[in-house]
Amino acid sequence: NAGVTQTPKFQVLKTGQSMTLQCAQDMNHNSMYWYRQDPGMGLRLIYYSASEGTTDKGEVPNGYNVSRLNKREFSLRLESAAPSQTSVYFCATSFTVSEPSGNTIYFGEGSWLTVV
Amino acid sequence: GQSLEQPSEVTAVEGAIVQINCTYQTSGFYGLSWYQQHDGGAPTFLSYNALDGLEETGRFSSFLSRSDSYGYLLLQELQMKDSASYFCAVRKAAGNKLTFGGGTRVLVKP
Secondary structure: OOOEEEEOOEEEEOOOOOEEEEEEEOOOOOEEEEEEEOOOOOEEEEEEEOOOOOOEEOOOOOOEEEEEOOOOEEEEEEOOOOHHHOEEEEEEEEOOOOOOOOOOOEEOOOEEEEEO | OOEEEOOOEEEEEOOOOEEEEEEEEOOOEEEEEEEEEOOOOOOEEEEEEOOOEEEEEOOEEEEEEOOOOEEEEEEOOOOHHHOEEEEEEEEEOOOOOEEEOOOEEEEEEO
């Protein structure tokens, strides 16, 4: 049972390049999230998807796009990477609010992205 | 807008008790969560308070006072493995989005 799986784990990009971070979950959760964490900082929500077919902006959506491909997969795309996007990216999932344990969010292991 | 404040760092010895305070300002407050994160690792869920009072889970307890917009995480019988960062996070009423505080780094010394 893998839980929340993110790929790639490490990536170095040049300014202006594009890339997609992939996230897949096998927990049968409806809600999925993308957070970024800068060194010594808390997590900031980029985008989230409350359920399959819906996405919504979080605190820091600029420079990113997302796709909720199906219930299991939620990808994050950087169209034109900038050094300010150097960060650790976490995918996360949860049950919906109304369900038991809906308040618990499960995080993937993180993707370390460096933009030079 | 929303903001959460928690101390940046706390140091204590093994066996001691540590209290990490979290004050928040937010509209539509629904609940307060706590997460633990070891260096290089993923955040993991510790506790959640939607109502005023104390929630106890083993050595860790969490408290919430909605009227004071304040909560705390209490770590008892500290162990070396408790050295980590601890984040409070506010859940808004509109959904399951969490806004995280900046984290408190706890260093446990022998």
